Amino acid sequence: MNVAVLINALASFSWLLVVASVVFAAYTALRGGSVSTVVGLVIGALALAFGLSTVSQGLIFVQPTERGVVISAIEPKGYRALPLEPGLRFVVPFFENVVTYSISKQTYTMSAVSNEGTVQGDDAVSARTANGQEVNIDATVIFYIDPSQVVDVHVRWQNRYTDGLVRPLTRGTIRDVISQYKVEDVYSGERDKLAGQINERLASLLTKNGLQLDSFVLRNITFSKEYAASIEQKQIAQQEVEKQSFVVQQRKQEANQAREQAQGLADAAVISAQGKADANLIEALAQAKALREIGDALKSSPDLLQYTYVQNLSDNVKIMLVPANSPYLFPLPQEDLAMPAAPAAPAP
Secondary structure, eight states, X not given: OOHHXXXXXXXXXXXXXXXXXXXXXXXXXXXXXXXXXXXXXXXXXXXXXXXXXXXXXHEEEEOTTEEEEEEESSSTTSBOXXXXXXXXXXXXXXXXXXXXXXXXXXXXXXOSSTTTSSSSSOOOEEEEOTTSOEEEEEEEEEEEEOGGGHHXXXXXXXXXXXXXXXXXXXXXXXHHHHTTXXXXXXXXXXXXXXXXXXXXXXXXXXXXXXXXXXEEEEEEEEEOHHHHHHHHHHHHHHHHHHHHHHHHHHHHHHHHHHHHHHHHHHHHHHHHHHHHHHHHHHHHHHHHHHHHHHHHXXXXXXXXXXXXXXXXXXXXXXXXXXXXXXXXXXXOOOOOOXXXXXXXXXXX
16 A cells, blocks of 8 residues: 555544544533643644644655656755655655656557547648658557656656657658658558658657657558559559469460470480380391301201201191101192991891
C-alpha cells in the first residue's frame, strides 16, 4: 500500500477529529461542564491533524514508471534540477510540490480512418512528392520521455508535449521526406528506405526536446483516385507483359525439350546402327576364319567332306557304298526290297 496515501487519509481523518472535538467542547460548555479538559482535547486533535497534514504534504511516492518534477518555492529557478526517482521521497511541506510524468511508451497515431487515430476524423498527413503528386500518409509514432530529461520537458512543454511537439514534428518530417521522392518511388521498393529516413530524422528532433523515439510505423499510403486508377492499369499491363514473357519462355523450353529429344533419338539410331555394323563385321570375320580353318582341314583330310556329308544325311536315305578308292557316293536304286509273298495253298 502507498504510505503517502495512507498518511494523507489519516491527516484527513484527524481534521474530522478536530471538528468533532470542537463540537464536543461547545456542547460541554453549554451544559456547564469543565471546559479545561475539553480544550486540551481540542488542542491535541489540532496538533495531531497539523502534524499528519505536514507529513502528508512532504511524503511523495513515485511509481517505477514515473519520474517527479519538484516545483520549489525555495529554489532560485523555482524547481529542483534533478527529478525524483521511484520510491518514497520527501519534499519540503507547503513549500514544494511534485508533478509526476510517465516514462512508459506512448503511442500517437495519425490516420484517415475515423476513430482510429488520436485525433478523431481524418487525420492522415497530406504531402506532395517531388513530381507534384499528392499522397496521404497514415503513421504511428511510439515514443517515451527520456527519464533524465523530465525536468526539461516540464519546463518547456509541461503536459503539452504530445500535441505541441510530437504531432507537428512528425507531420513536418513526413512532408519533408516525401518531397524528396517521386511518386513512383513512394509506392514501389523505396517505401522501406523512406520510412527509415523519416525514423532517423524524427528521432534526432525528439531527442533534442527530451523525448526518445522507439519506432516510426508507416501504416498506409494512399493516392488520389485518378493516380490510383493509373497505377492499377499499369500493374495490369505489367502483369500481362509478365504473362506473355512467361508464355514465350515456356514455348522456348518446350522447343528445347523437343530438340533435345530428337537429338537423343538420332544419337540412339546412330549408336544402334554402329552396333549392328560392328556385329556384322565381327560375324563376317568369324565366318571367314571358320572357312579358312575348314579349307585347311580339307587339304589335310580330303575324306572329311564325305564324312560330313554322310553325317548330315537323313535316317531314311538309302545309299550304297562303292570301293574305298572311289571318291563318290551313290544312292541305292529306289526299288521295292520287300520279300515276295508266298503262293496260296490249292483248294481241296
